[in-house]
Amino acid sequence: MPHGNDENRPLLPNSRDDSNESQQWTAPRRSNVWMSFKHTWKDELAEFWGAFMIVLFGAAAECQVHLHYNSRTVDAEGGGADGQFGSYLSTPIGWAIGVATAVWMSGGISGGHCNPGVTLAMTLFRKFPVKKVPGYIVAQILGATVAALVVYTNYYSSISVFEGGSERTVVGPHATAGMFFTMPAGHLSAASAMFSEFVGSAILVGMIFALTDKNNMSVPAGALPFAIFLVILGIGSSFGVNTGYAVNFARDFGPRVALTIVGYGSDIWTHDGGYWLWSPCIATIAGASFGAFLYDASIYMGADSPLVPAVNI
Numbered sequence: 001m002p003h004g005n006d007e008n009r010p011l012l013p014n015s016r017d018d019s020n021e022s023q024q025w026t027a028p029r030r031s032n033v034w035m036s037f038k039h040t041w042k043d044e045l046a047e048f049w050g051a052f053m054i055v056l057f058g059a060a061a062e063c064q065v066h067l068h069y070n071s072r073t074v075d076a077e078g079g080g081a082d083g084q085f086g087s088y089l090s091t092p093i094g095w096a097i098g099v100a101t102a103v104w105m106s107g108g109i110s111g112g113h114c115n116p117g118v119t120l121a122m123t124l125f126r127k128f129p130v131k132k133v134p135g136y137i138v139a140q141i142l143g144a145t146v147a148a149l150v151v152y153t154n155y156y157s158s159i160s161v162f163e164g165g166s167e168r169t170v171v172g173p174h175a176t177a178g179m180f181f182t183m184p185a186g187h188l189s190a191a192s193a194m195f196s197e198f199v200g201s202a203i204l205v206g207m208i209f210a211l212t213d214k215n216n217m218s219v220p221a222g223a224l225p226f227a228i229f230l231v232i233l234g235i236g237s238s239f240g241v242n243t244g245y246a247v248n249f250a251r252d253f254g255p256r257v258a259l260t261i262v263g264y265g266s267d268i269w270t271h272d273g274g275y276w277l278w279s280p281c282i283a284t285i286a287g288a289s290f291g292a293f294l295y296d297a298s299i300y301m302g303a304d305s306p307l308v309p310a311v312n313i
């Protein structure tokens with residue numbers, strides 16, 4: 001997380017500092033095109049692969065558990081008798097591992113945001129450069145999209161057996177779209193679904209700010225992903241049943257794009273009254289900013305926050 005007036009310091013403490021000229025990348029005289037591209041877009045590439053890891057592990061865990069949970073699917077594939085490969089807890093663990101590996105993958109380069117809500121909260125409360133926001137968010141969505149395509153390809157045969165053919169469905173008794181993106185429980189009102197995502201996102205970003213606060217009980221940079229693993233596991237285990245806890249717009253939107261590409265149809269965007277926009281998008285981003293606001297308003301003492309007066313206390 002940035003400290004002081006350094007706008008370019010990665011989110012993780014003790015990571016590479018781009019503002020230090022001694023650590024600036026210098027193009028060799030015989031630099032090739034790829035190295036130049038990688039240097040120019042290093043932050044966005046890191047965000048791409050970070051978001052990729054989140055969906056890769058998370059969506060794969062959902063598919064492994066739900067596609068192989070009933071005997072009909074497993075018998076058709078010649079599997080075990082009970083057809084159970086995991087439990088509800090397997091999916092929060094999968095998503096938590098995905099987020100942890102995302103931060104390990106990208107934290108020292110881009111700051112390990114991997115989440116539009118985190119990027120916007122960093123912009124509002126930690127002076128993250130506004131000009132970098134569009135590139136970060138596009139990279140996050142693209143990474144999540146590609147990961148969903150990889151997971152879909154890996155589980156294509158199991159999805160076909162589960163769906164009962166080549167048709168792909170978003171809602172219904174054999175729908176598989178919900179293994180990739182979030183959907184509200186049938187009994188929830190729109191307000192309840194939004195509140196659930198708002199609270200989960202506020203918890204996530206508030207804890208990220210706490211874990212990277214040098215004046216609080218911050219953790220070493222290399223251990224931060226494990227700490228965030230525990231936070232995500234806690235959110236999934238405590239708040240997961242209502243909406244599937246997107247708490248990350250890219251993690252939800254990217255798989256929707258991927259499933260649109262492979263033929264799931266327009267229900268991806270129209271189910272539950274355009275749910276994708278008002279809960280996984282608006283509620284998660286608003287919740288993330290609110291969590292950051294609460295932490296800075298009540299605990300944080302760093303001068304880089306707009307909520308901390310520039311005076312000596």
